[in-house]
Amino acid sequence: MTEPATRNERKERTRRALLDTALELLTDRGFAGLSLREVTKGAGIVPTAFYRHFASMDDLGIALVEESARTLHETLRAARRAHAASDGDVIPVAVRTLTEHVRAHEAHFRFLARQRYGGTDEVTRAISVELRLFASGLAVDLARYDYLRDWSNDDLHMLAELVVTVMLGTVLDLLDVRGDGEAEARVAATAEKRLRLIGLGVPQWRSTET
Amino acid sequence: MTEPATRNERKERTRRALLDTALELLTDRGFAGLSLREVTKGAGIVPTAFYRHFASMDDLGIALVEESARTLHETLRAARRAHAASDGDVIPVAVRTLTEHVRAHEAHFRFLARQRYGGTDEVTRAISVELRLFASGLAVDLARYDYLRDWSNDDLHMLAELVVTVMLGTVLDLLDVRGDGEAEARVAATAEKRLRLIGLGVPQWRSTET
């Protein structure tokens, strides 16, 4: 592979190398713990060349958030499709879809879940925005359910954000048991229980203030 | 204040200064982001004297976890007392107790909630242990409720950990709205909704495997 290619392609390739190196380093460290110098070293360029691609490390962090958010939305779309094709219980389908996508994009999910609260100001804020956006998307899906037809928007968002938080907790559990199929099954079972418990409360809910 | 005092008292005072400086610096940064040197500077001693009190920064982190965990357990005890004295709905009492204790120990709660996932390996592990312990304590309380009498231990822990996660989310929401009483009331209302929704599912639950 990798003939010279065009100028823009070369630049894009380096940019990717920077992002990939960062994601790789983020396996054992938090975002605040990685330095511009080692990211560039991993990408095979000299430190000062970093600025041809990002204005700062925070800037790179924002790029990672956007990229990870894209993965998140793809996961939601996949879950929608899987649900539509199965006409069974949503919960197992959702958990299975999540598991598969976490395995396929571990770095993205790890980044989001870990830096959600503990990151740099800028990065944490960006993640919080993306997650709220994601929860809104989920809320739209939830609104289609009969039991949720007459819920207020506030309550619907409360539910969606609760589900997102539970899911992100599951993501971290999944990342902790990588390679242990039995443990992974246990994590999935727990995740389903959490969602089922919440789901059982839904029909009992008296929504206020539409 | 502060006559010389005894030798041990002086040492203890410096140790506290180190912990307090760390907690203060943790307001704007993650634990990984603070350095031994600035902690000692804030405490008014020279960097090398740090080692008279802690073997490493991670060691100091562990001390912070233990201290914060103590605050957490005090909060649970206070909630128990408040509940026993009120004979009303648990949820508003629990949320109010939590709010008060968060305000009284912001640094501890911020530390726990932020570093729960995003911290150093050692610190994150220690927090995870303490939170599991805390959830177990909560599970014992929950076991007294009629609806939960015949739940399996597994399911009880699942519920307790779900409640802990929800509460920690609320903690971070509370820390975000410091000083805005109206916003704080909104956060408390949302927290109550989350718990109420989960609580509504409980009587519907069919627990498996005792």
Add this chain to the structure above:
DNA sequence: TCCGTCAGTGAACGACTGTGCACTCAATAA
């Protein structure tokens, strides 16, 4: 009273950090 303990000092180290600046030289546009 004397003497050991030990919290705190201060200089020094080697390693690592982000960033400025002048540069090279191949891909591109004219």
Add this chain to the structure above:
DNA sequence: TTATTGAGTGCACAGTCGTTCACTGACGGA
């Protein structure tokens, strides 16, 4: 064919970092 652009280079800078070592000097037990 020539001129321009711009990704990547290499050196240098002023800081900060954790940790070492030999030290001081006041407290506290004998």
